[in-house]
Amino acid sequence: MSETSAQGYRVLARTYRPQTFADMIGQEAMVRTLRNAFAAGRIAHAFMLTGVRGVGKTSTARIIAKGMNCTGPDGTGGPTTEPCGQCEPCRAIAEGRHVDVLEMDAASRTGVGDIREIIDGVAYRAASARYKIYIIDEVHMLSTNAFNALLKTLEEPPAHVKFIFATTEIRKVPVTVLSRCQRFDLRRIEPETMIAHLGRIADAEGVKLDADACALITRAAEGSVRDALSLLDQAIVHGAGEVGAETVRAMLGLADRGRVLDLFERVMRGDAAGALAELGAQYADGADPFAVLRDLAEATHWISVLKITPGAADDPTISPDERARGLDFAARLPMRALTRAWQMLIRAIEETSLAPNPMAGAEMALIRLTHVADLPDPESLLRRLGAGGAAGGAAGAGAPAGGAPSGGVRAMATAAEAMGGVPTAAGPRAQGAALPARAEAPAPVLARFEDVVAMIRARRDMTLLVDVETGVRLVRHAPGRIEFEPAPGAPPDLAARLARRLQEWTGSRWGVSIVSEGGAPTIAETATRARDDAASEALDHPVVQAVLAAFPGARIAAVRDIAAETAPDEASDDAAMIDDDWDPFEEG
Secondary structure: OOHHHHHOOOOHHHHOOOOOHHHOOOOHHHHHHHHHHHHHOOOOOEEEEEOOOOOOHHHHHHHHHHHHHOOOOOOOOOOOOOOOOOOHHHHHHHOOOOOOEEEEEOOOOOOHHHHHHHHHHOOOOOOOOOOEEEEEEOHHHOOHHHHHHHHHHHHOOOOOEEEEEEEOOHHHOOHHHHOOOEEEEOOOOOHHHHHHHHHHHHHHHOOEEOHHHHHHHHHHHOOOHHHHHHHHHHHHHHOOOEEOHHHHHHHHOOOOHHHHHHHHHHHHHOOHHHHHHHHHHHHHOOOOHHHHHHHHHHHHHHHHHHHHOHHHHHOOOOOHHHHHHHHHHHHHOOHHHHHHHHHHHHHHHHHHHHOOOHHHHHHHHHHHHHHHHHOEOHHHHHHHHHOOOHHHHHHHHOOOOOOOOHHHHHHHHHHHHHHHHOOOOOOOOOOOOOOOOOOOOOOOOOOOHHHHHHHHHHOOOHHHHHHHHHHEEEEEEEOOEEEEEEOOOOOOOHHHHHHHHHHHHHOOOOEEEEOOOOOOOOHHHHHHHHHHHHHHHHHOOHHHHHHHHHOOOOOOOOOOOHHHHOOHHHHHHHHHOOOOEOOOOOOO
């Protein structure tokens, strides 16, 4: 390329900037509204365009400016949503030199003085155009005083003045400004639309664009057209005119998506040696360790979504092989394993960013993940101990991380059977099945104070419930009569409120009185004491002491009575979950 042509080159994002609404992609709702407004002659005096980076806010502002000032090729045209691009106003606005279309960057001109220039200028009619138009980009950067100075002019501008604002941070714009503007939210571009758009531009540029490479660029752009075109521009130069998947991966420092899933599988199997070997191979091929962990987190999130909504696999940026593997993982992995892996990866990404050697941080993260993959969860461990399987549980927990534990293999089948056999609440009702008739509720009998608390909870009066549980030290209770000693901090009107609500709910008069002493502990005080006693008892258990010794810094978050929580008809399900380990990939 000669020096002259190199100096005259324009990047793709500028070369293919939309010039008319017909060129806009992915913003059909906004375009339809503006076309109807122009056709009906109902053009607002101020527009607010908001959206993420690179979705067409500034381009839309310029198209609106051209449409309002276009005179047509013959010079007799009026406002239109299809500017001709040939008349002097259209060409001057496109080139950024029109004297009556003023673009201002609010990021660099934030003060009242800058707004005062606009206020002083709106009094004068346009020099050569139909309208004088002010385009203010990144308007959220204006100072509070600048916004306040603009309010009066923005509310009642002269007929020849139009304002077009653009921002990526709509929440930072005062509501007093938003209420004076017609707002349009520009959406992220859908992957299908972006892929088709990149394909058209590649054809126009005479570039061979691989489908997988196009999908990678689309995924990295995150719905931004400008980002996608900038990446495509860079990839064209990187690949010397041919854009393949390997070129894009090398340019972005990404690992092969298939190899990311290979690493994910090794991690979830508990294969520490294989996971470290795969990470080392990807690092040797140029992948960034930090990016590998991000890709693992993204894969974990994607598989978790597939488990809930399998239709998410129809994403056009996903290859058929990735789609098949993702659905297989979603069917075989329990949600507990996926959510814990996600939490550990998010923490590992933060730690790796602070590590002096990112590769060392990534390796330690994989070691932790594969180590946890062997361990049964606390409930399963306690069930095994209660069933006399302590020896088997200890053996499973101490298995080497390099192999797939047999407990994990059994857990996968158990988890899959459990998930497949539980009917969903949204499942269709059998045809012809009639709803049972609702029986008349008997009149409430509040023979005990516990019945009073249960009624408050059933009536969902949460404020009264909290006050009763924390403020009532019961002295005496009988149907229609309550005496209590108020605990410190109890509301002074608690007795009156309790009596009034009980009378409303039961239809009978209740006497609620306060005494100065002799009250039993409140419900909250009793629960706190029970929790403390249970925690103290748990600390004396040898298994808990062993766990706390193995994991320094661990603490007891809660103590649950599994036997009390388990209903009789769930015994078979609990028995099936005894062997439910963290990782469950079957061998072979």
